Amino acid sequence: MNLPPAAIGAAVAEIETPALVIDLDAFERNIAKMAEFARTAGVRVRPHAKTHKCAAIARRQILAGAVGLCVQKVGEAEALVRGGVTDVLVSNEVVGERKLRRLAGLAREAKVALCFDAPEQVDAAARVAKEEGVELGALVEIEVGMERCGIAPGRDAAALARRIADAPNLKFRGLQAYHGRAQHLPTYQERAQAIAYAIDAVNETLAAFAADKLSCEIIGGAGTGTFTFEAASGVYNELQVGSYVFMDTDYARIGGKNGGRYTEFEHSLFVLSSVISVPAADRAIVDAGLKSYSAEKGPPWVHGRDGIEVVGVSDEHGKLKVAAEAAPPRIGEQVWLIPGHCDPTVNLHEWYVGVRNGRVEALWPIEARGASI
Amino acid sequence: MNLPPAAIGAAVAEIETPALVIDLDAFERNIAKMAEFARTAGVRVRPHAKTHKCAAIARRQILAGAVGLCVQKVGEAEALVRGGVTDVLVSNEVVGERKLRRLAGLAREAKVALCFDAPEQVDAAARVAKEEGVELGALVEIEVGMERCGIAPGRDAAALARRIADAPNLKFRGLQAYHGRAQHLPTYQERAQAIAYAIDAVNETLAAFAADKLSCEIIGGAGTGTFTFEAASGVYNELQVGSYVFMDTDYARIGGKNGGRYTEFEHSLFVLSSVISVPAADRAIVDAGLKSYSAEKGPPWVHGRDGIEVVGVSDEHGKLKVAAEAAPPRIGEQVWLIPGHCDPTVNLHEWYVGVRNGRVEALWPIEARGASI
Numbered sequence: 001m002n003l004p005p006a007a008i009g010a011a012v013a014e015i016e017t018p019a020l021v022i023d024l025d026a027f028e029r030n031i032a033k034m035a036e037f038a039r040t041a042g043v044r045v046r047p048h049a050k051t052h053k054c055a056a057i058a059r060r061q062i063l064a065g066a067v068g069l070c071v072q073k074v075g076e077a078e079a080l081v082r083g084g085v086t087d088v089l090v091s092n093e094v095v096g097e098r099k100l101r102r103l104a105g106l107a108r109e110a111k112v113a114l115c116f117d118a119p120e121q122v123d124a125a126a127r128v129a130k131e132e133g134v135e136l137g138a139l140v141e142i143e144v145g146m147e148r149c150g151i152a153p154g155r156d157a158a159a160l161a162r163r164i165a166d167a168p169n170l171k172f173r174g175l176q177a178y179h180g181r182a183q184h185l186p187t188y189q190e191r192a193q194a195i196a197y198a199i200d201a202v203n204e205t206l207a208a209f210a211a212d213k214l215s216c217e218i219i220g221g222a223g224t225g226t227f228t229f230e231a232a233s234g235v236y237n238e239l240q241v242g243s244y245v246f247m248d249t250d251y252a253r254i255g256g257k258n259g260g261r262y263t264e265f266e267h268s269l270f271v272l273s274s275v276i277s278v279p280a281a282d283r284a285i286v287d288a289g290l291k292s293y294s295a296e297k298g299p300p301w302v303h304g305r306d307g308i309e310v311v312g313v314s315d316e317h318g319k320l321k322v323a324a325e326a327a328p329p330r331i332g333e334q335v336w337l338i339p340g341h342c343d344p345t346v347n348l349h350e351w352y353v354g355v356r357n358g359r360v361e362a363l364w365p366i367e368a369r370g371a372s373i
Numbered sequence: 374m375n376l377p378p379a380a381i382g383a384a385v386a387e388i389e390t391p392a393l394v395i396d397l398d399a400f401e402r403n404i405a406k407m408a409e410f411a412r413t414a415g416v417r418v419r420p421h422a423k424t425h426k427c428a429a430i431a432r433r434q435i436l437a438g439a440v441g442l443c444v445q446k447v448g449e450a451e452a453l454v455r456g457g458v459t460d461v462l463v464s465n466e467v468v469g470e471r472k473l474r475r476l477a478g479l480a481r482e483a484k485v486a487l488c489f490d491a492p493e494q495v496d497a498a499a500r501v502a503k504e505e506g507v508e509l510g511a512l513v514e515i516e517v518g519m520e521r522c523g524i525a526p527g528r529d530a531a532a533l534a535r536r537i538a539d540a541p542n543l544k545f546r547g548l549q550a551y552h553g554r555a556q557h558l559p560t561y562q563e564r565a566q567a568i569a570y571a572i573d574a575v576n577e578t579l580a581a582f583a584a585d586k587l588s589c590e591i592i593g594g595a596g597t598g599t600f601t602f603e604a605a606s607g608v609y610n611e612l613q614v615g616s617y618v619f620m621d622t623d624y625a626r627i628g629g630k631n632g633g634r635y636t637e638f639e640h641s642l643f644v645l646s647s648v649i650s651v652p653a654a655d656r657a658i659v660d661a662g663l664k665s666y667s668a669e670k671g672p673p674w675v676h677g678r679d680g681i682e683v684v685g686v687s688d689e690h691g692k693l694k695v696a697a698e699a700a701p702p703r704i705g706e707q708v709w710l711i712p713g714h715c716d717p718t719v720n721l722h723e724w725y726v727g728v729r730n731g732r733v734e735a736l737w738p739i740e741a742r743g744a745s746i
Contacts, residue, residue, distance in 0.1 A: 001374060002448065002743050016471060016746045050688055072689040073660075075375065092689065093649040095660070095705050098389060117650050120704055148690055149650040149658050180687060276466040277490050277522040285522050287446075287468070290717040291745045296668040296686070313669070314553060315423055315716045316445040316465065316745065317521055331493055332468050343688045344663040348720065350743055370375050370723055372664045372689065373389050 004351045006360045015360065017274040017334065018288035020349040022246075024356045026268035028060075030245050033265065034227075035064040038239060041231040046070050046089060046220060048242030051343050053368035054352060055083020057245065068111070070220075070240045074099045075371030081110045083367060090114040091176055091220070091240060093121055093141070093149055099373065100125055104132035113137025113218075115176045117151040122163050122170065129169035138164045139218060141176040142205055144198035148180065153201035158208035165214060174218035177202050178240060183225035187255045195229035202235050224251055224265065245269075248342040250297040270303060271337040271345065272353075273318060275329045284320040284329040288337060289313055292348060297340035304336055377724045379733045388733065390647040390707065391661035393722040395619075397729045399641035401433075403618050406638065407600075408437040411612060414604040419443050419462060419593060421615030424716050426741035427725060428456020430618065441484070443593075443613045447472045448744030454483045456740060463487040464549055464593070464613060466494055466514070466522055472746065473498055477505035486510025486591075488549045490524040495536050495543065502542035511537045512591060514549040515578055517571035521553065526574035531581035538587060547591035550575050551613060556598035560628045568602035575608050597624055597638065618642075621715040623670040643676060644710040644718065645726075646691060648702045657681075657702040659691040661710060665721060670713035677709055 005019035015021065038045045047061045048070040058069050058080055068087030071077045077088045087110065094100060094114050106112050107129070116122050116138060129136045142157045143150035151157050157175075165172040182194035202219060209216065220238040222230035224247075230236035243251055246269035254262045273288035290313060293300050299310040299318070307326025312319030318337070322329060329335070339345035347369055354362030378392035388394065411418045420434045421443040431442050431453050441460030444450045450461045460483065467473060467487050479485050480502070489495050489511060502509045513534045516523035524530050530548075538545040555567035575592060582589065593611035595603035597620075603609035616624055619642035629635045646661035663686055666673050672683040672691070680699025685692030691710070695702060702708070712718035720742055727735030 002746070005746060016469070018745050093658075095647055095649040096389070117652060118704055143652060147656065148652075148685070148687070148692060150652055152652075274468055276468040279490060279516060279521075279523055279525075283520065285466075288745070290667060290669065290714070291720045291743070294663060294667065294669070296663065312521070314521070319521060331491055341663070347664045348743065348745075370664070370721065372391050372661070372721075373375070373378060 002350050004353070004363045006353050006363070008360055008363060010360045012355055012358050012360070013334065015272055015353055017272050018292035019272045019353050020346065020351065021270045021272045022352050022354045023268045023270070024354045024361055026266040027245060030265045030268055031061060031064050034241060034244050038231070039065065043231045043236065044238045046238045046240055047245070048091070048240045049076055049080055049368065051242035051346065052245060053079070053346055053366050053371070054364050055080055055085065055367055056364040058083065058085050067238070073372055074102050075373045076368040077103065077106055077112065079368035079371055081106050085110065087111040089137070089139070089220070091178065093117055094125070095121060097128065100128040101132065104128050104134050104136065107134040107136055111137065113139060113173055115139045115141040116160060116164065117141045117149050119160065119163055122160065122167055126167035126170050135169050135171055137173040138170045139174050139176045139220070140164065142201055144177050144179045144201045144221070145194055146179050146181045153205040154208045157205045158212050158214065161209060161214045162212055172214065174216035174220065175202060175205060176220055177236070178221040178223070179226065180223065183223040184250060184254055185225070188257050191226050192229055195226050199233045199235060206235065225254060225262070243342050246342040249301050249338055249340045267303065267338050269339065269342055271300060271339055273335045273337055275331055275333045275335060278329055278331055281328065282322050284322055286318040286320060286335050287316065288318050289316045291315055293337065293339040294341050294344035294348070300337035300339050302335060303338050310337065375723050377726070377736045379726050379736070381733055381736060383733045385728055385731050385733070386707065388645055388726055390645050391665035392645045392726050393719065393724065394643045394645045395725050395727045396641045396643070397727045397734055399639040400618060403638045403641055404434060404437050407614060407617050411604070412438065416604045416609065417611045419611045419613055421464070421613045422449055422453055422741065424615035424719065425618060426452070426719055426739050426744070427737050428453055428458065428740055429737040431456065431458050440611070446745055447475050448746045449741040450476065450479055450485065452741035452744055454479050458483065460484040462510070462512070462593070464551065466490060467498070468494065470501065473501040474505065477501050477507050477509065480507040480509055484510065486512060486546055488512045488514040489533060489537065490514045490522050492533065492536055495533065495540055499540035499543050508542050508544055510546040511543045512547050512549045512593070513537065515574055517550045517552045517574045517594070518567055519552050519554045526578040527581045530578045531585050531587065534582060534587045535585055545587065547589035547593065548575060548578060549593055550609070551594040551596070552599065553596065556596040557623060557627055558598070561630050564599050565602055568599050572606045572608060579608065598627060598635070616715050619715040622674050622711055622713045640676065640711050642712065642715055644673060644712055646708045646710055648704055648706045648708060651702055651704055654701065655695050655697070657693040657695055659693060659708050660689065661691050662687050662689045664688055666710065666712040667714050667717035667721070673710035673712050675708060676711050683710065
């Protein structure tokens with residue numbers, strides 16, 4: 001593990017760069033806003049920890065009313081349970097004997113559930129849960145337009161749910177109906193349409209469940225780009241929102257409800273970098289590249305510095321283009337970058353540096369960094 | 374730190390996925406080929422550890438004749454020195470009091486050098502080195518067409534070298550003249566032209582150095598896409614090649630000397646994944662996404678499995694398109710992926726799993742993973 005890039009109480013100027021920095025005020029407002037929205041809408045929040053991978057953040061979300069957390073991987077579930085989270089849903093299929101045994105082990109310490117989209121997964125999990133003497137919660141994942149995992153909605157999904165309900169040591173708990181691709185559709189209307197399709201798929205499946213007297217405790221889905229639609233659907237009851245705590249340029253580029261940009265949540269996550277070279281008047285180089293932020297959604301945005309943009313990204317460097325009217329960057333100057341995609345950016349770092357009023361207030365380990373197994 | 378994804382001696386089928394796997398035979402042939410090339414060409418190899426970030430690999434490169442290693446960051450230098458590397462060049466500018474003190478500390482245990490492209494960097498490093506009572510090697514980085522860091526070649530570079538030579542506790546050792554952008558130019562001819570430009574810049578600078586009686590022990594640069602040109606230049610004497618140990622799709626796509634693809638080195642690095650869902654005949658989902666490989670150079674290639682390609686990448690999933698004539702993927706089946714870009718892919722993992730003849734032979738910690746400070 002790498003050392004934390006700052007000490008509690010240090011000034012922001014003293015943070016070693018590159019560092020993953022949270023603006024704690026903005027971060028807390030984002031968590032409060034989602035919690036208040038869910039209370040008003042009468043739905044539960046089960047935030048997705050694939051975004052933050054951090055038990056300290058999970059505990060704050062639970063304190064704000066979340067019923068538990070989602071994760072994608074067994075390793076992430078382990079990290080959260082060790083950090084005090086008592087209710088974890090793996091919103092994904094889990095394949096492999098040892099992964100299932102690890103998950104079964106966790107079920108001795110916390111309430112654990114996972115998703116299924118094929119009979120052989122059900123049989124394997126039931127066998128392991130029985131051998132380990134534990135109960136695993138089980139959701140059927142249905143295809144709702146994302147074309148990733150998920151069994152066909154309706155009768156196929158009901159048959160799989162029945163198999164779960166009849167299996168030893170599995171408890172059928174509901175439906176996983178997440179539409180990931182919908183989150184970043186460019187306009188509000190396109191996102192609304194995509195989720196309308198998902199709601200139809202859920203309703204079709206619930207009808208098939210009802211015919212077999214299967215009832216759902218959880219109907220989960222939604223992300224930061226679409227959660228208002230799922231919340232208003234009357235069928236979804238758990239929002240699996242993740243990125244809302246941080247935001248990123250990929251979310252900031254989508255369209256808002258009344259045209260313009262999507263500004264429901266504030267940018268609270270930054271990669272803090274430093275200028276290491278100013279080889280020309282129109283060019284400066286910072287010390288943060290592909291090993292400090294992911295760039296498959298494009299280069300990061302520069303925050304709070306007019307006339308400067310990132311135009312090139314390499315492994316350990318970011319190339320800044322400096323407009324003629326911009327204040328010239330100085331060697332050693334800190335530059336705040338907003339990542340293109342928060343989840344894989346967080347996955348590069350071992351520490352969050354929480355700042356408020358210009359000082360380091362918190363250092364949170366990112367326990368589930370790299371926990372892709 | 375996450376647990377290693379396999380045990381020594383285990384069958385490949387038992388490796389937990391996603392895992393970063395090295396084909397040891399191919400990897401060893403790559404190292405031997407570069408070592409033999411350099412011997413024949415009469416140049417030194419100082420491989421770049423920003424690719425592998427691993428002391429076990431650095432030690433193998435040194436055993437094959439490398440004179441030392443390059444790194445980009447102070448944290449990487451620390452990891453290698455702790456792992457037994459006695460000669461490290463930070464092929465980059467180092468800005469910041471604490472980073473310089475850490476580097477000075479390392480100079481008590483190993484031969485350490487770094488690069489400069491501005492007078493204030495020289496003054497800061499000399500002051501710290503003097504206060505710490507150590508000597509730091511110093512190279513002038515010149516701009517050779519890459520438009521990243523680097524002072525202008527010729528007289529500006531000579532003035533900076535003179536400042537270094539006159540500074541306390543810095544030892545002027547030569548020239549950093551790396552052309553990163555040239556490495557991936559599509560054709561052999563374009564790469565040759567780019568390096569011809571770099572060689573001109575080096576020669577202009579050496580003439581200016583000679584006028585001030587400054588001599589260079591190291592003239593370093595080159596990467597996996599261009600090293601034959603630098604080696605044949607008669608001026609470069611150290612090759613800073615990195616990716617040749619592994620290769621990736623970004624290198625595999627560039628053109629070779631006689632047309633066709635670039636095949637000088639073998640793919641030895643893979644992300645081993647598993648199928649977790651087969652929701653449709655033409656679609657399968659694997660358990661490795663953006664948290665297991667970087668995708669800013671496009672999705673990974675599928676290795677050794679005809680008719681299957683990665684067409685979608687999300688945080689923890691890869692979506693495979695399965696051609697009608699391909700053998701249908703099974704849930705649990707392992708799929709070998711060739712990453713788009715090896716350096717940031719390695720930076721996601723904590724362990725290399727070295728395999729030979731279908732079994733796990735080696736587990737190497739990636740000590741400098743995340744060492745971006």
